[in-house]
Amino acid sequence: EDKVVQSPLSLVVHEGDTVTLNCSYEVTNFRSLLWYKQEKKAPTFLFMLTSSGIEKKSGRLSSILDKKELFSILNITATQTGDSAIYLCAVNYGGSQGNLIFGKGTKLSVKP
Amino acid sequence: DGGITQSPKYLFRKEGQNVTLSCEQNLNHDAMYWYRQDPGQGLRLIYYSQIVNDFQKGDIAEGYSVSREKKESFPLTVTSAQKNPTAFYLCASRAGPASYEQYFGPGTRLTVT
Numbered sequence: 001e002d003k004v005v006q007s008p009l010s011l012v013v014h015e016g017d018t019v020t021l022n023c024s025y026e027v028t029n030f031r032s033l034l035w036y037k038q039e040k041k042a043p044t045f046l047f048m049l050t051s052s053g054i055e056k057k058s059g060r061l062s063s064i065l066d067k068k069e070l071f072s073i074l075n076i077t078a079t080q081t082g083d084s085a086i087y088l089c090a091v092n093y094g095g096s097q098g099n100l101i102f103g104k105g106t107k108l109s110v111k112p
Numbered sequence: 113d114g115g116i117t118q119s120p121k122y123l124f125r126k127e128g129q130n131v132t133l134s135c136e137q138n139l140n141h142d143a144m145y146w147y148r149q150d151p152g153q154g155l156r157l158i159y160y161s162q163i164v165n166d167f168q169k170g171d172i173a174e175g176y177s178v179s180r181e182k183k184e185s186f187p188l189t190v191t192s193a194q195k196n197p198t199a200f201y202l203c204a205s206r207a208g209p210a211s212y213e214q215y216f217g218p219g220t221r222l223t224v225t
Contacts, residue, residue: 009152032212042116042202042216043155088154092212098143099170100214104154 002027006089006103014111017079021106023089024071033065033072034100036088043088046074079110115139116217118203123222125197133188133220135203143206144186145214148172148199155202161186190222197224 004025013019025033032050036043047056049065049072056063060079065072076083086107090100116137125131135144143162147155157170161180175194180186190197200221204214 034213036216041218045213045215048213090155098206098209098212098214099145099157099160100155102147102155104152 002091002093002101004089004091004101004103006087006106008106009104010107010109012109012111013079015080017110018075018077019079019108021074021076021087021089021108022071023073023103025089025091025101026070027091027093027101029093030067031092034090034092035063035072035074036090038086038088038105039084046087076108079108081110081112084108084110116203116205116215118201118217118220120220121218123220125222125224127224128192129224130189130191131197131222131224133190133201133203133222135186135188135217136184137186137203137205137217138184139205139207139215140183141205141215142183142208144180145204145206146170146176146178146186146188147202147204149202149219150199158188158201190224197222 007022034048035046047063052067060077063074086105088105089103119134145160146158149155156172158176159178161167167180177189202219203217206214
């Protein structure tokens with residue numbers, strides 16, 4: 001059965017800390033892995049990763065994929081209270097239908 | 113402004129009533145999706161549509177129905193057969209076969225009592 005597992009499920013840190021969120025997957029015909037940030041409503045797209053070992057970076061956020069070990073990490077450095085959100089990992093699998101399978105998310109709380 | 117709109121933002125219904133959630137996009141995207149989100153459960157796929165007048169069941173389609181009569185619109189009906197309809201419903205769209213990113217609407221929170 002295809003699955004995406006995120007860890008930890010919840011995390012509380014203080015401003016300025018660095019955090020690492022994990023996403024492992026077992027899917028047939030892997031195509032890409034996507035990270036989303038969900039604050040109160042719509043998940044917003046962060047990164048899409050298709051190749052192993054190539055880091056994607058946007059400001060204080062970065063992510064990398066390991067297709068051999070079947071996982072990805074999302075790093076956030078110098079966290080701010082505005083980083084508080086649920087971070088969702090999703091994997092695109094199968095044919096050209098573009099369907100995603102989501103993990104349960106990691107709820108990050110950043111305290112001042 | 114291009115984007116995905118969902119309405120209403122909040123919806124309250126009595127048990128036994130069907131209810132339809134609206135999803136409209138002006139991104140000219142081919143594919144559209146409906147997800148359900150429950151606390152601690154992540155997003156689960158209800159239905160999806162790759163082209164107009166065609167749609168497929170997702171992982172949890174029982175008790176739901178959809179239509180895709182226009183490219184811009186993909187309404188979801190939550191029927192009385194859905195045993196636990198209270199949830200947050202998200203609609204998403206994707207540009208086409210070469211694109212993997214899905215873009216989400218703001219969601220509708222449905223409460224059935």
